[in-house]
Amino acid sequence: MSFAYKDVSPKRNLRVLVNPKGGPGKASEIFTSVVQPIFRAARSNCEVTYTERSKHAMDIAKTLPLDTYDAIVTLSGDGLIHEVFSGFAEHPESVKAFSTPICPVPTGSGNGTSLNLLGLKEGFDVGVATLNAIKGKPMRHDICAVILGERRILSFMTVALGLMADLDLGTEHLRWLGDGRFMYGFLRGLIRLKPCPVTLSIKVAESNKEKMARAAQDFNVNIKSSRNDYSAPANDGQASGEQSSADATDEWLTLDKPILYLFTGKSPYVARDLMQFPVARASDGFIDVVAQEVTSRGELLSSIDGGPKGAAYWKDFQHYFKATSYRITPNTPDHEKQNLAIDGERYPFGPFEVEIEQGLASFLSPYGAFVDEFNVPPPSQNKTNEAAGAKEPVLKPLKKLTCLESS
Numbered sequence: 001m002s003f004a005y006k007d008v009s010p011k012r013n014l015r016v017l018v019n020p021k022g023g024p025g026k027a028s029e030i031f032t033s034v035v036q037p038i039f040r041a042a043r044s045n046c047e048v049t050y051t052e053r054s055k056h057a058m059d060i061a062k063t064l065p066l067d068t069y070d071a072i073v074t075l076s077g078d079g080l081i082h083e084v085f086s087g088f089a090e091h092p093e094s095v096k097a098f099s100t101p102i103c104p105v106p107t108g109s110g111n112g113t114s115l116n117l118l119g120l121k122e123g124f125d126v127g128v129a130t131l132n133a134i135k136g137k138p139m140r141h142d143i144c145a146v147i148l149g150e151r152r153i154l155s156f157m158t159v160a161l162g163l164m165a166d167l168d169l170g171t172e173h174l175r176w177l178g179d180g181r182f183m184y185g186f187l188r189g190l191i192r193l194k195p196c197p198v199t200l201s202i203k204v205a206e207s208n209k210e211k212m213a214r215a216a217q218d219f220n221v222n223i224k225s226s227r228n229d230y231s232a233p234a235n236d237g238q239a240s241g242e243q244s245s246a247d248a249t250d251e252w253l254t255l256d257k258p259i260l261y262l263f264t265g266k267s268p269y270v271a272r273d274l275m276q277f278p279v280a281r282a283s284d285g286f287i288d289v290v291a292q293e294v295t296s297r298g299e300l301l302s303s304i305d306g307g308p309k310g311a312a313y314w315k316d317f318q319h320y321f322k323a324t325s326y327r328i329t330p331n332t333p334d335h336e337k338q339n340l341a342i343d344g345e346r347y348p349f350g351p352f353e354v355e356i357e358q359g360l361a362s363f364l365s366p367y368g369a370f371v372d373e374f375n376v377p378p379p380s381q382n383k384t385n386e387a388a389g390a391k392e393p394v395l396k397p398l399k400k401l402t403c404l405e406s407s
């Protein structure tokens with residue numbers, strides 16, 4: 001037992017939330033046939049609720065007794081995790097509630113969080129995810145706060161505008177397709193090729209793709225060799241190769257290009273087909289911001305191929321920043337018609353600003369870091385990479401109108 005449960009206590013107390021309507025609708029069956037027998041064999045104590053409606057998980061999280069459960073296990077996709085965090089935000093002891101680790105078991109459509117915690121090969125494996133609930137260790141994770149009018153909405157995963165929001169929110173009726181609905185939505189968005197009329201202003205910490213890729217790679221190497229306790233935020237000095245918040249500028253910079261979509265996030269995979277944020281790290285204190293420039297359908301189609309490996313990262317038309325904050329200002333009067341997706345859920349669109357709360361939340365993880373398969377070839381061996389390293393996006397200071405071509 002001491003060998004099998006090295007560094008973790010056996011017989012965990014788990015609060016299990018099963019969403020029978022998530023993804024292809026098989027969560028209840030999977031719970032009784034796969035998950036529950038493993039929990040029983042491991043002598044875990046489970047308090048189980050089958051969610052009956054939207055926001056049910058949020059209500060449970062709002063009043064969750066603290067110091068009672070080792071983790072909340074969600075059988076659903078990313079939407080239910082978003083609800084749990086929204087509930088924590090309203091908990092009387094909010095910060096303490098957020099320290100309760102979440103462990104997703106993938107029975108939704110995209111299951112992005114599970115993919116990030118377990119990797120592409122095992123991210124959809126219900127048995128491996130259940131084992132993570134039994135033996136995983138808490139790993140800190142940043143939370144983004146979206147300030148939208150009077151509201152402060154918390155996001156652990158993504159904020160999307162333009163094509164990426166349309167493909168998610170516009171295919172909700174196709175949940176039965178599993179994650180196939182995202183590819184369908186992407187292709188539909190390509191046919192329309194509708195620009196996203198907004199101004200994006202960012203407090204940038206880093207925009208050099210090569211530097212960000214090397215830092216992420218070094219972090220992964222270091223975490224494997226040096227960190228047994230991964231409950232502290234990632235840039236606490238234990239893992240070298242990270243950018244630090246000290247690198248961030250206080251100046252707002254504005255992207256001087258029309259964009260097709262804005263996609264910002266905290267973890268590499270958003271679905272099996274797409275590693276959108278290959279250099280994202282769970283608790284580095286930065287928001288990874290992707291602004292996809294308006295480009296031809298052919299170029300966009302060509303980026304689908306390397307989606308699971310994060311190939312689009314190196315494309316010149318995909319601008320990538322590590323930011324401490326960003327702002328969106330709509331450029332059209334009828335902006336309410338546009339889709340805004342926060343963690344895949346629909347919100348009314350208006351001007352908003354996003355900040356980051358470093359290491360506020362926590363997930364159970366078997367490895368202490370996200371599992372991504374992003375290869376960083378040396379620039380000399382990769383032409384596209386070389387171009388990306390040399391050519392940085394056109395940013396201009398918000399108040400001055402001269403364009404900056406940074407090097």
Ligand SMILES: Nc1ncnc2c1ncn2[C@@H]1O[C@H](COP(=O)(O)OP(=O)(O)OP(=O)(O)O)[C@@H](O)[C@H]1O
Nearest residue numbers: 023051052053054076077078079080108109110111
């Ligand atoms: N009994 C229920 N009936 C209808 N909807 C429910 C029920 N229980 C939960 N929900 C809602 O189901 C929605 C979808 O869940 P979730 O987002 O986890 O799955 P998904 O969209 O299929 O997966 P992913 O987000 O990974 O793509 C959530 O917004 C949640 O509020």
